[in-house]
Amino acid sequence: MSLFRKVSEPAAAKAGVIVTVEGRDVPVPEGASAAAAVLLAGSDAIRETGVSGAPRAPYCMMGVCFDCLAEIDGIPNRQSCMVTVAPGMVIRRQHGKRTVDTAVAAE
Amino acid sequence: MGQNGEMKQHDAIVIGGGLVGAAIAYGLAREGLDTALIDEGDVAFRASRGNFGLVWVQSKGVGAPHYQRWTRLSAAEWPKLAAELGQRTGVAVGLEQPGGVQLCLGDEEFAGRQAMMEQMRTEAGNFGFEYRMLSHDELAETLPGLGPEVTGGSWTPYDGHVNSLYLLHALHKGFVERGGTYLPNRTVDYAAAQPHDFRLGSGADEIAAPRIVLAAGLGNAALAPLFGLSAPVRPQRGQILVTERSERIWPIPLGSLRQTLEGSIMLGSSEEEVGFDTGQRPEVMQAIAARAVRTFPWLAELQIVRAWSALRVMPPDGKPIYDESEKFPGAFTANCHSGVTLAGAHANAFAPMVAAGALDPMMLPFSARRFDIPQAAE
Numbered sequence: 001m002s003l004f005r006k007v008s009e010p011a012a013a014k015a016g017v018i019v020t021v022e023g024r025d026v027p028v029p030e031g032a033s034a035a036a037a038v039l040l041a042g043s044d045a046i047r048e049t050g051v052s053g054a055p056r057a058p059y060c061m062m063g064v065c066f067d068c069l070a071e072i073d074g075i076p077n078r079q080s081c082m083v084t085v086a087p088g089m090v091i092r093r094q095h096g097k098r099t100v101d102t103a104v105a106a107e
Numbered sequence: 108m109g110q111n112g113e114m115k116q117h118d119a120i121v122i123g124g125g126l127v128g129a130a131i132a133y134g135l136a137r138e139g140l141d142t143a144l145i146d147e148g149d150v151a152f153r154a155s156r157g158n159f160g161l162v163w164v165q166s167k168g169v170g171a172p173h174y175q176r177w178t179r180l181s182a183a184e185w186p187k188l189a190a191e192l193g194q195r196t197g198v199a200v201g202l203e204q205p206g207g208v209q210l211c212l213g214d215e216e217f218a219g220r221q222a223m224m225e226q227m228r229t230e231a232g233n234f235g236f237e238y239r240m241l242s243h244d245e246l247a248e249t250l251p252g253l254g255p256e257v258t259g260g261s262w263t264p265y266d267g268h269v270n271s272l273y274l275l276h277a278l279h280k281g282f283v284e285r286g287g288t289y290l291p292n293r294t295v296d297y298a299a300a301q302p303h304d305f306r307l308g309s310g311a312d313e314i315a316a317p318r319i320v321l322a323a324g325l326g327n328a329a330l331a332p333l334f335g336l337s338a339p340v341r342p343q344r345g346q347i348l349v350t351e352r353s354e355r356i357w358p359i360p361l362g363s364l365r366q367t368l369e370g371s372i373m374l375g376s377s378e379e380e381v382g383f384d385t386g387q388r389p390e391v392m393q394a395i396a397a398r399a400v401r402t403f404p405w406l407a408e409l410q411i412v413r414a415w416s417a418l419r420v421m422p423p424d425g426k427p428i429y430d431e432s433e434k435f436p437g438a439f440t441a442n443c444h445s446g447v448t449l450a451g452a453h454a455n456a457f458a459p460m461v462a463a464g465a466l467d468p469m470m471l472p473f474s475a476r477r478f479d480i481p482q483a484a485e
Contacts, residue, residue, distance in 0.1 A: 050352040050370050066412070077351045077410065097354045097370045102252030104405040 006040070019089040034091050035061060035068040035081035046070045046080065047094035069094045117143045117288065119318040119461065120307060122295060122330060124148070125155035126271070126446030127453060128322030129278035134458025135320075136285035143314050144282060145307070148292040152325055152342070152385070155275050155446055157417020159347060159375050160367070161360055162204060162448050164265035165238065169223055172230040173472040174426050177452055179234075182265045184451030189269070195284055198277035200269050201368045207266025208246065209362040210257050210402055217258040224261045238263045249358055252405040260361075268360040270368065271447045278450070290314075294326075298333045303437040305334070320461055321440040324420045325383075335434030337475040338442050342418035344379040346391050348399075350409040364399060372409065374399045378419075387416050419444040422475075429457065429473040431466050439466070440475075 016027035019034070021041035028037045035058035038046045045055035047069045058068035061081045068080040070091050076098035080091065117140075121132040124146025132144040149156065164182050168175030182204065189202035211217040221240050228236040239262045246260055247253045283289055293310040303317040321330050327338035352370030360366075363375045377391045392414060400407045420442060422428050427443035439461055443449055460466050 097352045100252075100353045100356060100405055100408065102356065102403075102405045104252065104408060 017085050017087050017089075019085050019087075019091060021091045022093055028085050030085075032085050033061070033081050034070065034072055034078075034083040034085055034089065037085055037089075037091060038068070038070065038080060045093070046091075048096050050097035053096060113313075114306065115143075115288075115312060115314045117141045117314060117316040119143070119320065120145065120305060120314060120316040121320045121322055122307075123322035123324060123326065124279070124289075124291070125151070125153055125322070125324055126158075126275055126278070126450055127155075127324070127441050127443065128320070129155075129275060129282060130446070130450040130453035131320050131322055131441060131458050131461065132287055133278045133282045133285065134454035135462055136282050136287040137454075138459055138462040140318075140462055141286070141288075142282070143288040143290060143316070145293060145295065145309055146289065146291045147294050147323075147326070150292075152383070152418050154324060154417050154420055154444070155271065157345075157347070157415055158271050158447055159345075159365070159373060160268050160271040160447060161207075161362075161365065162202070162267040162269055162451075163207065163360075163362070163445070164448070165207060165209060165227075165261060165263040166223070166362075167445070167448070168230075168426070169226060170230070171426055171472070172232070172234075173469065175227060175231060175236070176234060176469070177427070177473075178445070178448060179265060180456060181449045181452035182267070184455040185267065185269075188451045188454055192274075192277040192281055196277045196280040198273055198280060200273045200277055202267060202269045203360075203368070204265070204267030205359045206262060206264040207268075207360045207362065208241065208250075208260040208262045210246070210260040210364075212256045212258065212398070212401055214258055217260075220261050224263075236263075237265075250361075250403075251356060252403050254400075254402050254404050256401050266360060268365050268367075269447060274447065274450060278454075295330065298330075300334045300432075300435040300438060302435050305435075305438065318437045318461060318464070319439070321438070322442075324442075325418065327420075327440055327442050331440055331475075334438040334440075335432040336430055336438060336440050337478070338428055338430075338440050339475065339478060340420050340422055340428070340442050342381075342383055343421040343444070344377070344381050344384065344416050344418055345375065346377045346379075346387055346395060346416045347414065348374040348392060348395055348411050349413040350374070350406070351412050353409065361402075363395075364402065371412075372406070374406075383418065385416050385418060387414060423478060427473055428475045429466060429470050430475050437464070 026041040056067040070080040135142040167178040296308045299306040305319040331338035350372040432438035
């Protein structure tokens with residue numbers, strides 16, 4: 001159960017955008033952030049920290065705290081509160097530190 | 108006089124609560140001296156909060172063997188200091204000293220580096236200086252994704268790195284735990300110097316001690332003359348970029364590149380002569396990032412999450428200044444741009460000298476009197 005509730009339904013009930021949070025389809029208002037989608041999905045966490053592995057959920061919602069890091073459309077460590085949802089967006093849990101593909105060729 | 112009209116007497120006063128002052132104050136307190144530490148606080152320029160966190164030996168003291176030895180001494184004291192701080196304060200400073208490599212781009216850099224390392228070895232004399240020049244292929248075995256432009260690098264076993272913010276915290280905590288008197292958020296309002304008799308007014312306090320150490324970073328330039336000393340230091344700006352946290356890639360620090368224990372990758376370094384301006388310039392940030400990506404192309408995939416600048420405390424010749432006052436015995440200065448690397452020496456070697464009342468003869472070449480040479484005729 002999420003502790004988060006929408007304060008009010010959006011006026012005129014804007015057409016929803018469907019995104020996927022941890023494999024589950026979630027309708028969210030147009031213009032919402034990926035972090036809002038995580039909260040609306042009822043997820044109790046969207047990452048485990050890179051140092052202690054503690055679970056974390058979106059917190060400041062304004063790009064400061066980095067607690068909402070998630071893998072979005074295959075890109076790790078994104079600040080989900082700073083990313084606007086798009087139809088079909090795939091939001092997944094960030095498991096600790098990101099991995100790096102060191103085989104990237106020099107340009 | 109202070110508010111209650113009493114002068115508080117100590118065995119030693121240290122001015123400056125950054126890494127240099129805190130390490131010396133910690134060392135003095137451990138030597139059993141009743142020590143007062145005057146700290147301007149985080150409103151100060153505080154290079155200690157902006158530095159790169161290296162315990163770096165391999166490039167220090169070219170043409171100045173005394174500086175190389177002092178740096179080596181500090182690196183050797185570091186494990187003791189880190190262990191002691193951990194034990195007494197519970198703060199793990201995250202010291203790792205696995206050796207380090209400085210990477211070279213192109214043949215010219217490699218040749219220049221090799222010549223410099225060989226000069227260091229020659230100047231070390233009986234003291235010895237272990238290093239190896241490693242080829243691209245040798246390095247690529249332990250450094251994944253090494254860029255094709257990297258021709259090689261210099262390795263020494265002495266280098267390491269540490270979390271410098273935890274270090275500053277641990278030194279402060281350790282100082283107080285050893286009975287030190289911490290006087291934060293203040294500057295020196297007035298000072299009176301006599302041989303072995305120093306009196307300071309600072310805020311509501313008036314304090315006195317037979318020994319005083321000036322370790323106020325860039326503030327030393329103005330303070331030193333009050334004590335018959337000279338500390339001609341200037342600010343030199345450095346900028347740093349920090350990436351998101353990633354899994355551990357590098358087993359060792361790489362000079363201007365290092366990965367912290369927490370996984371962030373720090374990118375440096377730059378040198379700008381811009382006075383007391385602590386701003387940042389995109390051109391410099393771009394140059395730092397561009398060199399890093401030439402060195403490891405995969406770094407381009409990582410996001411930069413923080414960037415900052417800080418002011419180094421730079422003597423005219425780049426080498427530390429340590430001095431004792433001839434006019435007012437008992438007054439000392441410590442000035443350097445390597446507060447992390449030299450913390451071991453400051454806590455475990457310099458502080459005992461101050462406690463004993465005189466600098467060891469090994470410190471003579473560090474005196475600011477080296478700048479007093481009259482302009483020679485061409």
